[in-house]
Each structure stands twice: as structure tokens, then as C-alpha cells.
Amino acid sequence: MYGKILFVVAVCAIGVLGEANKTRKCNIPPTAPKRIEKVINQCQDEIKVAILAEALQAASVINSNKRSKRETFTAEEKRIAGCLLHCVYRKMKAVNDKGFPTVEGLVSLYTEGIEDKEYILATLQSVNVCLAKAQKEFITTPQSLEVQGKTCEIAYDVFDCVSEKIGEYCGQTP
Numbered sequence: 001m002y003g004k005i006l007f008v009v010a011v012c013a014i015g016v017l018g019e020a021n022k023t024r025k026c027n028i029p030p031t032a033p034k035r036i037e038k039v040i041n042q043c044q045d046e047i048k049v050a051i052l053a054e055a056l057q058a059a060s061v062i063n064s065n066k067r068s069k070r071e072t073f074t075a076e077e078k079r080i081a082g083c084l085l086h087c088v089y090r091k092m093k094a095v096n097d098k099g100f101p102t103v104e105g106l107v108s109l110y111t112e113g114i115e116d117k118e119y120i121l122a123t124l125q126s127v128n129v130c131l132a133k134a135q136k137e138f139i140t141t142p143q144s145l146e147v148q149g150k151t152c153e154i155a156y157d158v159f160d161c162v163s164e165k166i167g168e169y170c171g172q173t174p
Helices: 002-017 034-061 075-091 103-111 117-138 150-169
Strands: none
Touching: 034 075, 075 103, 075 150, 103 117, 103 150, 117 150
């Protein structure tokens, strides 16, 4: 189970890092800060019980073909990765009291220990664009975030969007 979740998160991270091209505008850090790695491990333990049975059931149905990009994740894999990401966001104080990601929290999370001003600016721009998109798509009523699994879906979509946008702004594509 840990391996599968770690695989999903690792594939997401690889998508962020991508292959650098010659028109690169900023340097995307090669690894996540140790603090994030520690929180990911804590979150894996926290959500394991809640999704273990469901993940095992899904694993028996999942096609065994190799997948290397986020676009080929099953809905269940996206949900699991999204719940893990939401847990990380929550523990790193990157969400508000309703569980929706915040600009300040995400920028802090994604730029912790980074000094490249262009990368920080790219992150800020990416987070602003992606949160506006998520808010428009997911917050349709005051109770929208109360729907079970909604925060997981938002976390995955925001991560996917921010990853893609940072790559675009920095002149790299996943």
C-alpha cells in the first residue's frame, strides 16, 4: 500500500521536475524538502486505515499495464494521491479552516528553502491561477467542501495544475 501511494506521489513529483530544456527561466528544485517527506510519511500512516480496504479492492481491478504519467492514473489512484496531498497540505498549514488550499500556505510549502526568485515568482503565479480555477470549479455553494472526498479531489487538481504551471513558467514541460 505504501509503495503504491509513494509511487503515485513520486510520479507526480517527476512530472513537476520534468526534463530541463535550454530555455529554462528558473531552476526547479531536484528534491522535496525533508520536512515535506516527513509529513508525507505521517500522512500515509494517518490515511492508511481509511483507504486500505478500498485501495485493495481497486488494486484487484486496476489494469496491470505500466503507467508513467499522471494523465493515465485511474480515478482511484487520483483520489488516493489527492487524499495524501490534502493531508500534507493540512499538516503544513496550507489550507484554510474549511480545507481549501491557501495562496500563502501553498507558496510557502512549494518554496521552502528555495532562494531562486524566478522560481518563487513562478510558484506564486501558478498558485494564484490554479486556486482561482479550483475555486471556480469546486466552490459552487457554501457547503461544497463538505461533500465527502471533495478536498482530496481539490488537492490533486491543485497540485497537478501548480506542477504544470510552474513547468510552463520556468520553461520546462513535464
